[in-house]
Amino acid sequence: MTTTLYDPTGEFEPLARQPLAKPATLAGLTLGLLDISKSRGDVFLDRLAARFAAEGVTVKRFKKPTFAKPAPVDLLQDIATQCDVVVEGLAD
Amino acid sequence: MLLPDGFVAIVKRDCPTCTLIEPVLAALAASGRPLTVYSQDDPTFPATGHVVDDRELAVSYRLAIETVPTLLLVEDGVETGRLVGWERDEWRAFTGQDGLGEGLPGYRPGCGSRSVEPGIAERLAVRHGEFHVRSRALDLPELADDQEYCFERGWSDGLPVVPPTAERLYRMLKGTSRAPDEVLGRMPPLLTEVTVEKVAINAVLAGCKPEYLPAVLAAVEAALDPAFCLHGLLATTWFSGPMLIVNGPVRRALGMNWAGNVLGQGNRANATIGRALQLAVRNIGGGKPQDTDMSTFGHPGKLGFCFAEDEDTPWTTLAEDRGVPRARSAVTVFSADGPIGCVDQKSRTPEDLIYSLAGSLRAIDHIDMVNAADVVVVIGPEHGRVFDEAGWDKARATAALHAATRIKGRDLGMGTAPGARRENDDGLKPKFRAGGLTLVRAGGPAGLFSALIPGWLMKGELGTDPVTREIRA
Numbered sequence: 001m002t003t004t005l006y007d008p009t010g011e012f013e014p015l016a017r018q019p020l021a022k023p024a025t026l027a028g029l030t031l032g033l034l035d036i037s038k039s040r041g042d043v044f045l046d047r048l049a050a051r052f053a054a055e056g057v058t059v060k061r062f063k064k065p066t067f068a069k070p071a072p073v074d075l076l077q078d079i080a081t082q083c084d085v086v087v088e089g090l091a092d
Numbered sequence: 093m094l095l096p097d098g099f100v101a102i103v104k105r106d107c108p109t110c111t112l113i114e115p116v117l118a119a120l121a122a123s124g125r126p127l128t129v130y131s132q133d134d135p136t137f138p139a140t141g142h143v144v145d146d147r148e149l150a151v152s153y154r155l156a157i158e159t160v161p162t163l164l165l166v167e168d169g170v171e172t173g174r175l176v177g178w179e180r181d182e183w184r185a186f187t188g189q190d191g192l193g194e195g196l197p198g199y200r201p202g203c204g205s206r207s208v209e210p211g212i213a214e215r216l217a218v219r220h221g222e223f224h225v226r227s228r229a230l231d232l233p234e235l236a237d238d239q240e241y242c243f244e245r246g247w248s249d250g251l252p253v254v255p256p257t258a259e260r261l262y263r264m265l266k267g268t269s270r271a272p273d274e275v276l277g278r279m280p281p282l283l284t285e286v287t288v289e290k291v292a293i294n295a296v297l298a299g300c301k302p303e304y305l306p307a308v309l310a311a312v313e314a315a316l317d318p319a320f321c322l323h324g325l326l327a328t329t330w331f332s333g334p335m336l337i338v339n340g341p342v343r344r345a346l347g348m349n350w351a352g353n354v355l356g357q358g359n360r361a362n363a364t365i366g367r368a369l370q371l372a373v374r375n376i377g378g379g380k381p382q383d384t385d386m387s388t389f390g391h392p393g394k395l396g397f398c399f400a401e402d403e404d405t406p407w408t409t410l411a412e413d414r415g416v417p418r419a420r421s422a423v424t425v426f427s428a429d430g431p432i433g434c435v436d437q438k439s440r441t442p443e444d445l446i447y448s449l450a451g452s453l454r455a456i457d458h459i460d461m462v463n464a465a466d467v468v469v470v471i472g473p474e475h476g477r478v479f480d481e482a483g484w485d486k487a488r489a490t491a492a493l494h495a496a497t498r499i500k501g502r503d504l505g506m507g508t509a510p511g512a513r514r515e516n517d518d519g520l521k522p523k524f525r526a527g528g529l530t531l532v533r534a535g536g537p538a539g540l541f542s543a544l545i546p547g548w549l550m551k552g553e554l555g556t557d558p559v560t561r562e563i564r565a
Contacts, residue, residue: 003255004232005230005238005242007230008293008371
């Protein structure tokens with residue numbers, strides 16, 4: 001059964017967090033590619049990595065242990081501290 | 093709700109009286125008049141007649157069934173009569189069936205309805221009743237941990253909170269007669285509307301019992317009084333946060349602490365009433381540390397700072413001094429830093445004790461500062477005894493402390509070398525403004541100590557004044 005909780009806040013902020021504004025250019029930024037461990041997701045991400053690298057973008061690769069669970073906190077922190085932008089790869 | 097016409101019976105298999113009268117229900121079903129049976133625990137019981145599954149207890153709840161079996165007579169969809177339990181003559185007269193229940197015992201009390209079992213009332217009221225919540229409902233993601241969800245949404249002060257479910261909110265709101273949509277004011281810094289319901293949700297988070305809610309509501313109202321200047325207090329770089337002192341009969345009713353470890357941990361009412369106010373500031377108003385709350389240090393009491401006064405002393409109580417008689421309950425909100433101890437195990441006269449306390453009080457904030465902050469002095473029982481045995485009332489002790497805490501102008505000169513001070517200024521400057529020294533009584537029986545609780549550096553019209561509100565059910 002779904003548990004429902006009631007919002008204790010003044011409900012001033014939107015329910016969903018707003019994403020950061022997209023950067024105008026990737027020049028000089030570090031880009032993270034997160035493989036969520038879906039089958040053949042790496043094929044797609046390999047191509048992306050090559051394309052970004054050709055553009056002069058620094059690319060770092062990350063991988064979740066399993067697509068069935070949220071990314072471990074350590075992994076999220078690694079990405080947040082090392083990258084400016086992230087592409088999360090889904091495939092099926 | 094529209095009921096089927098004819099006889100309506102509410103039963104459960106688990107009830108011996110209900111199973112006893114199974115043949116009676118069969119006879120009624122065969123009598124020509126329609127019979128509808130609502131079964132609370134087993135839709136195959138009774139074996140005959142038109143049985144409706146009421147394991148969800150929706151019908152039992154809406155009909156306010158307290159005992160099974162209950163037999164209703166319904167005409168044109170409206171209940172026109174009701175029998176409770178089994179009493180043969182009553183049933184015969186009610187149904188017009190003279191031979192009903194022949195051979196059965198003449199009387200058997202019924203059993204408790206499943207809809208009134210302990211703990212189920214809130215669930216049924218939420219599920220089937222008239223419980224409307226105005227606040228946003230958030231469905232927990234599947235497999236999400238409710239505690240972690242509360243942390244992730246930023247609802248916690250750093251300690252675990254009680255997840256505000258519908259049942260808990262329903263119970264909490266039963267603690268007050270005030271309407272959930274009553275508006276108490278606007279909570280800084282975002283100046284969002286504060287309703288009884290929003291305060292109740294935060295009281296659930298804080299771990300309050302429903303009976304604490306009136307005290308929490310009074311505390312929020314006091315804190316929202318412009319005289320208290322909550323916005324500035326929550327935003328200041330200074331240490332202070334709100335502190336609550338509770339007076340009156342509600343102290344005993346809620347089991348509050350005014351004795352040993354009175355300023356410390358261990359008492360649910362003290363801990364959670366103070367915490368509920370701070371969670372309301374955080375969640376409703378959006379006042380969060382390292383954000384709008386710019387406090388350099390803060391202090392542990394910002395998790396919640398609330399205690400009751402010891403009223404079994406010869407002195408008038410804080411609430412009495414502030415216009416609320418002893419027979420009524422009140423909460424007073426102060427700005428407060430952490431407590432500073434004053435030990436004096438040698439003074440046996442009020443004069444000596446005043447000298448001791450005044451020395452410690454003069455150092456508050458800075459030894460060279462006067463008229464900077466208000467202070468609450470919590471006189472412990474063993475210090476209080478010194479005043480009581482000498483017949484000193486509170487007004488006399490307060491006046492003596494004001495006099496003894498004055499500082500010579502020549503001694504004031506923060507940041508300046510002794511030679512650069514106003515050496516010729518022998519005038520006495522009051523350390524505290526008139527009304528800025530508040531004496532209350534509390535603490536455990538052993539220890540010749542008192543507690544000095546300074547407040548925010550901005551006081552009075554420039555900053556904060558204490559505010560008292562009566563606690564109303």
